[in-house]
Amino acid sequence: MKQDVAEAKAAGAEWIIVNIHKGPYTTSNHATDSDIIGANGERKKIAPLMNELGIDLVLQGHDHIYARTKPIKSDGTAEDVSKITETFNGQSIEYSVKPDGTIYMIPATAGAKVYFKNVKPELGDAYFSLFERAEENHARQYGDTTSLARGHVQNFVSLTINGGKLSTITYEIDQNKYNAEPFIVDTFGIIKESDTVPVPEKVSKVTVTFHGDPTNSKGLTWYTSDQVTESNLQVVEKTAAAPDFTQAKSVQGRSAQPANAPSELMHKAEVTGLKANTTYYYRVGDASRQVWSETGTFRTAPEKGKFTFIDLADTQAKEEDEAILSSETLAKALATVPDAQKAC
Numbered sequence: 001m002k003q004d005v006a007e008a009k010a011a012g013a014e015w016i017i018v019n020i021h022k023g024p025y026t027t028s029n030h031a032t033d034s035d036i037i038g039a040n041g042e043r044k045k046i047a048p049l050m051n052e053l054g055i056d057l058v059l060q061g062h063d064h065i066y067a068r069t070k071p072i073k074s075d076g077t078a079e080d081v082s083k084i085t086e087t088f089n090g091q092s093i094e095y096s097v098k099p100d101g102t103i104y105m106i107p108a109t110a111g112a113k114v115y116f117k118n119v120k121p122e123l124g125d126a127y128f129s130l131f132e133r134a135e136e137n138h139a140r141q142y143g144d145t146t147s148l149a150r151g152h153v154q155n156f157v158s159l160t161i162n163g164g165k166l167s168t169i170t171y172e173i174d175q176n177k178y179n180a181e182p183f184i185v186d187t188f189g190i191i192k193e194s195d196t197v198p199v200p201e202k203v204s205k206v207t208v209t210f211h212g213d214p215t216n217s218k219g220l221t222w223y224t225s226d227q228v229t230e231s232n233l234q235v236v237e238k239t240a241a242a243p244d245f246t247q248a249k250s251v252q253g254r255s256a257q258p259a260n261a262p263s264e265l266m267h268k269a270e271v272t273g274l275k276a277n278t279t280y281y282y283r284v285g286d287a288s289r290q291v292w293s294e295t296g297t298f299r300t301a302p303e304k305g306k307f308t309f310i311d312l313a314d315t316q317a318k319e320e321d322e323a324i325l326s327s328e329t330l331a332k333a334l335a336t337v338p339d340a341q342k343a344c
Contacts, residue, residue, distance in 0.1 A: 005053045014192070015161055016055050020046075023060030025104035027067040027134045028115040032122055048074045050102045056166065056190060058104045064115040066108040066155055066170065068133040068188065071101025078130045085201075085225040085263060088160070088167045088189070090319035092225065092263035095165070095189035103190065107170065108155035114139045114146055133186055138172065152176060155185070164193030187263070201228050203285045203293035205323050207330075214301035215276035220253075222267050222284045222293060223323075230286035231255045233269035243281035243295055249273075250287070277302040310340045 005016055022030065024042035035041050050058055051074040070078035079101040085094050096103070108114075117136045128134045139149040154173045159166065170186035177183075204223050211219030220233055231253030234245050253269025267284065274280065279299045285292035310333050334340060 001049070002053065005055075009054075014164065015057075015166065016053070017057045017059065017159075018050065018055050019059045021060070022062040023058055023104060023106070025058075025067070025069050025072065025130065026060060026063040026065070026106055026118075027128070027131065028063040028065040028118050028137070030063045031118045031127075032120050037122070043076065047072060047076065047102075051100075055102045056192070058102055060104060060106045063106055064109040064113055065106060065117065065137045066133060066135075066186070067104075067106045067131055068186065069104045069131050071096060071099035071103055072130060073101045076130075083227075084191070085227060086189075088187075089169070090321065091169060091184065091187050092261060093167055093169075093187045093189045094263060095167075095191045097191050099190060103188075105157070105168075107157045108137070108153070108172075110154050110156055112151040114149050114153065116140055116146060116149075132188065138174070138185070142176070156182070164191060166190040166192075201225060201286075201289065201291045203228075203291065205327065206284060206293050206296065208282075208296070208298045211270040212272065215303050216274045216300060217270065217272045218274065218280075218282075218298055218300070219268065219270045220282065220284055223258075223261075224265050224267065224286070224291070226257065226263050226265050228265065228286045228289065228291050229255065230288050231267040231269055231284075232287040233271060233282065233284050234287075235271050235274070235280050235282045237275070238279040238281050238297060243283075245281075245283065248281075253284075274300050276300055308337065308340045310334070310337055 008016060024036060024047045030036060037043055051072065071081050073079050079099055081096045081099045081101070083094050083096055085092055087093070114137050137149070139153040142152040143149040152175050156171055158169045158171070167189045168187065169184055171182040172185045173180055173182050201224060206220065206222040209219040209221060211217045233251040233253055234248035235251070236243050236245055236248040249271060251269045251271050253267055255265040255267045258264055258266050269284065277300060279297055281295055281297055283292045283295050312330065312333065
């Protein structure tokens, strides 16, 4: 192996990926085999070698369960690596930036036979803390024995290398769901480009909504990556050409993970006690991290008189480009009906 790696690097290989059938880091039956955890087992012998040789990723098999580690260092501990979130093929992927450790993955099984998670005490919480994904086999929902669970769930992984970036998407086929069509259950990536600059977090898809009495209340919805966890709304009356958010009314909102975007958070917040027929500046985001949306404006409804609003339905965006399409439709609607005080 040392010779193979040396020759590959001498030939200009930027990435070194090892494929080994029975590997050192697994979460099912074989995790406690003596040739894995013993004094001369793979975890003591092979794993440090992988790190010494600068192996980026180890693709394993044999244990028929999906699992993925954090970057593992030569001493067997997990590396606390910096991460950034980027979009790849419409999917939000969390990338480990220039990890020193090696990531180990088992892509479950492409066939019928399944194994369940190993819960023997010799593993324990410390061992499972080395993993990013170490849940029970998804097939277990179909039976408490491997015989009953057999044949229900299969998996495969797509890996794309583009220069200094590795992007992976894991798919699952459940014979009992979605007409047995593949769906995504995990994503991750590695960035090793030395000049990579972390992409700043941002707020997207901000929408002003109805909430309660439109003369004195407004609701807002927005999206961020799952790294931006606070849900803060700031509102200040428009009395000048630029807002002074030091004088703003601040509201703490809430967040939830959308079912179709596991690496995003959807945030919501509502503000009350506003003046009727008044224009306000607003911004939304995470005050603790100073991650804010662009400043927007809204106007509360008058207590009486004409009120115009726009109705839109069924945006149902599955991916970012579809959400952008919906936002463009909204912008055109507001431009077409400029006196609209609300779109819903």
